Amino acid sequence: MQTIGIIGAGKLGITLAQLAVRAGYQVLISGSGDPGKIRLAVDVLAPGAVSARSQEVAESADIIILALPLGKFHQLAPQYFADKLVIDAMNYWWEVDGPRSDILPDDQSSSEYVQALLPAAHVIKALSHMGYHDLYDEARGKDLPGRKAIALAGDNTADIAAASELIDSLGFDPLPIGQLAAGRKLEPGGPAFGVDENIQALRQLLG
Ligand SMILES: NC(=O)c1ccc[n+]([C@@H]2O[C@H](COP(=O)([O-])OP(=O)(O)OC[C@H]3O[C@@H](n4cnc5c(N)ncnc54)[C@H](OP(=O)(O)O)[C@@H]3O)[C@@H](O)[C@H]2O)c1
Numbered sequence: 001m002q003t004i005g006i007i008g009a010g011k012l013g014i015t016l017a018q019l020a021v022r023a024g025y026q027v028l029i030s031g032s033g034d035p036g037k038i039r040l041a042v043d044v045l046a047p048g049a050v051s052a053r054s055q056e057v058a059e060s061a062d063i064i065i066l067a068l069p070l071g072k073f074h075q076l077a078p079q080y081f082a083d084k085l086v087i088d089a090m091n092y093w094w095e096v097d098g099p100r101s102d103i104l105p106d107d108q109s110s111s112e113y114v115q116a117l118l119p120a121a122h123v124i125k126a127l128s129h130m131g132y133h134d135l136y137d138e139a140r141g142k143d144l145p146g147r148k149a150i151a152l153a154g155d156n157t158a159d160i161a162a163a164s165e166l167i168d169s170l171g172f173d174p175l176p177i178g179q180l181a182a183g184r185k186l187e188p189g190g191p192a193f194g195v196d197e198n199i200q201a202l203r204q205l206l207g
Contacts, residue, residue, distance in 0.1 A: 001026050004166070005061025007054050007076065008068035009038040012089060015132040016065055016170070017046035019139050023169040028061060030054040032072070055080050063166055065127065066090050070110055071097035074117065082120035085162055087152075089127040090114070091188055109184040111153065124163040125183030126152035126174075134196040139171025149173040149199035151192050151206060153183035173199040177206050 004020045006013045009031040020027045027049035031038040035051040042051045058064055058080035066073065070090040088111045092100050100106070104113040111125035127135075127150060138148045150172040154160045164174035177185065186192045191205050 002062045003028060003060055005057035005064045006030070006049075007057055007064065007066055009042065009051070010067070011132045012127075012135075013065075013067035014041065014045050015136050016067060016089070016127065017042065017049040019135065019170040021046055021048035022139075023171070025169070026050075028052045028057045030057045032068075032075075058084065063087060063162065066114065067127075069093070069096050071103055073114065078118050078120070081118045084121050085124065085159055086114070086118060086121040087124050087126050087163055087166070088114045088183075091128050091193075093188065109181055110187060111180050111183045115155075115180060122154075122156060122159045123180060124152055124154040124159055125180060125186060126150060126163055126167060128183075129186040129190075129192045129194065130196050131194065135170075138196060141171065142168065147171075147173055147198065148196055149175045149202040151175045151177045151186055151202060153177050153180050153186065155180050175199055175202050175206070 003026040006017055006029040009029050017027050017029050029049050030052055039051045042049050063085045065087045067089050070092050092110055111123055115123040140147050150167045152163050160176050167174040184190055185206055
């Protein structure tokens with residue numbers, strides 16, 4: 001059984017924990033501090049997931065999902081992410097993160113920034129363009145009518161395949177769109193941001 005580690009136990013992190021438990025993964029999830037702070041919320045909202053510290057989540061997981069505010073990401077210790085598949089589900093959001101120029105250069109996608117800070121990790125951009133309520137409502141089994149799609153971007157074919165398998169298990173059709181830099185299309189202001197569509201419509205939007 002694969003272990004999915006989710007860093008960030010807010011709206012997105014808890015929703016992904018629910019989907020991952022349902023898909024049969026072992027799930028570890030952390031917030032910013034003591035696991036005791038999130039234990040009740042995790043037990044009630046994502047029963048089966050286990051709350052832990054971020055270091056333990058990163059060290060124990062086969063796949064790590066970053067679901068914390070982008071402006072807080074620099075607080076994570078890079079050494080725990082070496083050689084791990086890391087799915088960056090974060091978006092720059094000005095109300096939360098402050099001025100974009102304080103965090104990342106204009107010409108860099110958020111996942112290129114994540115890759116630069118985690119040079120030994122295998123970073124994929126995914127699970128970021130759909131709102132948490134749509135993720136919760138729309139997840140469904142393979143080949144069921146009305147299945148929605150999630151786009152992903154990354155520089156390595158094997159990493160894209162592994163992340164695609166996870167997305168499929170969570171209940172969505174994966175749509176690879178190219179290298180990590182293409183992840184910009186999934187960010188706020190990009191054509192796929194906020195989009196909740198099937199794979200044909202999403203492919204058309206992303207041209
Ligand atoms: N909400 C959505 O629908 C959605 C969809 C796609 C992508 N996203 C992206 O996902 C990220 C999280 O969004 P959200 O809406 O879930 O935010 P949220 O509800 O505010 O939750 C943020 C979570 O991150 C945790 N956190 C903060 N600093 C941390 C640190 N240093 N280490 C570990 N965890 C830390 C917070 O823990 P504490 O409470 O302990 O500070 C909290 O559990 C953002 O980048 C957002 O753009 C959100």
